[in-house]
Amino acid sequence: MGRDIARLHHVGHVVGDLSSALERYRRLGFLVAPPSYPAMARAEGGEPEPFGAANTHADFADGFLELATPVREGDAVPPDANVVPLTAPPEVLPVIVERIATTSANLAACLDRFEGLHILMFSSPDIDAVATRLTASEVGHGGVNTVRRPVETEAGTVAETVRYLEIDGAGTRPGSVEEGRVGVVADLDGEIQGSRSSEHPNGAIALMEAVLCVADDELTKVVARYERYLGAPVRPDGPAWAFDLDAGRLILVPASRLEELLPGERAAVVPAMVACAVGVRDVFATEDFLRGKGFSLGRTTDGAPFVPSAEALGAAIVFRSV
Known part of the structure; x- marks a missing residue:
């Protein structure tokens, strides 16, 4: 039987100034796109607004390096940024909004510790099995969350489904452990991720x-x-x-x-x-x-x-x- 956690999904580098970090990563030889700012209606029928975490990736076929920064109320969205609308079923929308807001607060707390790597996410072919196993092992987590976002591919715009869970540590903020944000993401869609992968100048x-x-x-x-x-x-x-x-x-x-x-x-x-x-x-x-x-x-x-x-x-x- 295969493992329910198979690989590294991504690591996240939390930074205070995303524009400066983009310049540094590009000089390091990584191809990184302009940042994405997720937007979501806080209530059913509301207007989407940026919140949570702004990020961008250096993508590979099976994973990525993430640059991320918390989105604070009143932050200006850079003119070259991509605003990515997220959707969730109405019955789970309040939970998703709460979890994303918590993630942003956790990233801000990470920056208070130091600028660097604070996110470690593993990839699973069966994230529901992981959730069941963690619960049985008395590992706290927030359950499997599901969001959808539009992605541009050669075949046109498709909806990418992202399913993830975050581990809750003892005595830490929800969605975090002592070293930062640790969790599990359902395996990447190979076709969609393949459309993102690029030849990085550093090889x-x-x-x-x-x-x-x-x-x-x-x-x-x-x-x-x-x-x-x-x-x-x-x-x-x-x-x-x-x-x-x-x-x-x-x-x-x-x-x-x-x-x-x-x-x-x-x-x-x-x-x-x-x-x-x-x-x-x-x-x-x-x-x-x-x-x-x-x-x-x-x-x-x-x-x-x-x-x-x-x-x-x-x-x-x-x-x-x-």
Whole structure:
């Protein structure tokens, strides 16, 4: 039987200034579109208005890197932004509005901690089975939410259905755990996602890893927590612990050993997602590209180049050959 969580869906980089972040990611060699601002009527029959989180993606065939910022009341929508209307059945509209508003508040709280990676979403071929398993394992979550949004494809405008759940931590805001927003999304529609995927100038083609740094004395507890989330075993991996998915992996590293994994890196706070890794076709060409753009490169203990967090808005970005 296959796993009900198969891969990394996306990681989210929460930033204070989305326009500046777009410029930085483009210099890093990622193709990122103008930001999208979701809009939704707060009540049945009302006018859609932007709220929640504005975002954009660096897309791959099976996942993406997200840039996100909370939308605050009165924020001006940039002229190049895409306003994306979301719809939901009337009977669940109040719940969806509440959950999206909560997500925005959680992103604002994330920025109060630090600018960097705060979102970790896994992909599932059967999200309803995940919800059932989490409930049986006494993992709190807000249930499976469903929203629909229009997407432009070569065949015209189609409605994309997004189904997701967010995990609720003990003693944290609803829809969040200590390290940020963690949850599960139903597998991407391959045809729709394929229409978004692009050839990134840095050669990136896949999301491969997320790295979570935790306090040494909390490591055992956090490992056990993610065993329950993922329904998968963990294994030792040098200075860290790894959850291997069908595609991609999650790395947990104690704070005292982070520099063994990523020399020169330190977590501002713990727990925190401190890095992600993307797969590239030609790592040597990627290194040349990044140096040509003025980035300094570190090197992981297993030899992969990475852009330090100080140059990538608070999150180290590792580039691995695939």
